[in-house]
Amino acid sequence: MISDQLNDTLVEQIVKGLIGQGTEGVKPVLELLFNAAMKVEREQFLGAGAHERSEERKGYANGYKPKGIQTRMGALELAVPQVRGLGFYPQSIDKGSRSEKALKVAIAQMYLEGGSTRRVQDITEKLCGYEVSSTQVSRVTQELDEQFEQFRNRPLGPICYLITDAIYLKVRHNGSVIDMAILLAYGINPDGKREILGASASLSEAEVHWREFFKHLQSRGMSGLRLIISDDHCGMKNARMAAFPSVPWQRCQFHLAQNAQSYSPRKSMRVEIAEVMREIFNSPTLEMALEMKRRAVEKYQKRAPEFAKWLELNVDEGFTNFPGSTGKSYGPPMG
Numbered sequence: 126m127i128s129d130q131l132n133d134t135l136v137e138q139i140v141k142g143l144i145g146q147g148t149e150g151v152k153p154v155l156e157l158l159f160n161a162a163m164k165v166e167r168e169q170f171l172g173a174g175a176h177e178r179s180e181e182r183k184g185y186a187n188g189y190k191p192k193g194i195q196t197r198m199g200a201l202e203l204a205v206p207q208v209r210g211l212g213f214y215p216q217s218i219d220k221g222s223r224s225e226k227a228l229k230v231a232i233a234q235m236y237l238e239g240g241s242t243r244r245v246q247d248i249t250e251k252l253c254g255y256e257v258s259s260t261q262v263s264r265v266t267q268e269l270d271e272q273f274e275q276f277r278n279r280p281l282g283p284i285c286y287l288i289t290d291a292i293y294l295k296v297r298h299n300g301s302v303i304d305m306a307i308l309l310a311y312g313i314n315p316d317g318k319r320e321i322l323g324a325s326a327s328l329s330e331a332e333v334h335w336r337e338f339f340k341h342l343q344s345r346g347m348s349g350l351r352l353i354i355s356d357d358h359c360g361m362k363n364a365r366m367a368a369f370p371s372v373p374w375q376r377c378q379f380h381l382a383q384n385a386q387s388y389s390p391r392k393s394m395r396v397e398i399a400e401v402m403r404e405i406f407n408s409p410t411l412e413m414a415l416e417m418k419r420r421a422v423e424k425y426q427k428r429a430p431e432f433a434k435w436l437e438l439n440v441d442e443g444f445t446n447f448p449g450s451t452g453k454s455y456g457p458p459m460g
Contacts, residue, residue: 152201155201159203163215163217163218170213187207187208192218277325281345284350285350285351286353289308306327312347333364336364343368353374376443378443
């Protein structure tokens with residue numbers, strides 16, 4: 126929708142810039158081109174040009190907002206067209222330039238790993254090709270905090286299967302780096318889709334922390350649970366029984382297989398025990414799984430008595446929702 130007059134003016138400005146400044150004039154030329162392209166996008170979005178009366182007009186322009194972006198030609202200062210009351214953003218520039226995205230990815234990784242601001246600055250300067258100030262780092266980490274909080278507190282709905290776990294990460298806490306428990310919850314909704322429901326950093330896996338974590342999930346609207354899958358950590362177990370007393374529980378098959386290997390009488394036998402567990406949990410029916418368990422207990426009574434005893438007492442906890450009884454298994458795959 127750019128008029129011929131505006132076309133001529135733009136071309137004239139570009140030519141004058143290149144003639145007068147040579148390669149030094151490339152940066153202002155790029156700024157002219159980007160600004161012109163964004164104006165065209167706004168006119169196309171609105172269905173009419175500036176001051177143009179049209180029945181196809183969808184809205185009205187609302188000035189410009191300055192934005193700096195980093196490119197291989199250096200920093201560009203642009204004027205991003207605004208639209209009153211409508212969701213418009215020009216495609217001529219990404220909503221966040223390539224270097225800005227790279228900066229956020231780098232900072233996010235180091236943010237999770239507890240890296241210092243100075244360390245973040247050094248690496249992002251090499252990655253992005255320009256100096257990153259401590260203010261920029263702080264701004265991006267604040268944005269990450271806000272985005273994470275929005276995700277962590279988003280409303281939930283019906284969840285059929287709840288899978289919980291915890292990992293330990295080194296986290297900067299009160300000026301020191303400590304091992305902190307990250308409580309995690311995954312869910313499978315009625316459509317069969319798996320999603321991360323929540324995450325919480327706690328000093329340990331004590332019952333009080335798991336109980337608060339479960340309470341937070343419930344306050345966000347999680348309902349309709351049919352089964353909870355987890356390891357047998359006592360803190361999680363007590364909190365689960367308090368928060369969801371009527372929901373069946375299945376011990377995670379992956380964790381059971383890992384636990385089983387610790388009862389091997391020697392290191393060289395761990396692979397064999399892992400295969401035994403895999404065969405049990407990959408059985409097509411519950412009856413076959415129980416028969417394979419019985420055979421394994423008999424087989425290892427003398428070769429690995431501790432494993433045989435543990436297997437007989439614990440493996441049934443992984444059969445609550447076994448294939449063949451409900452048709453699906455939602456624990457981590459044993460393959």
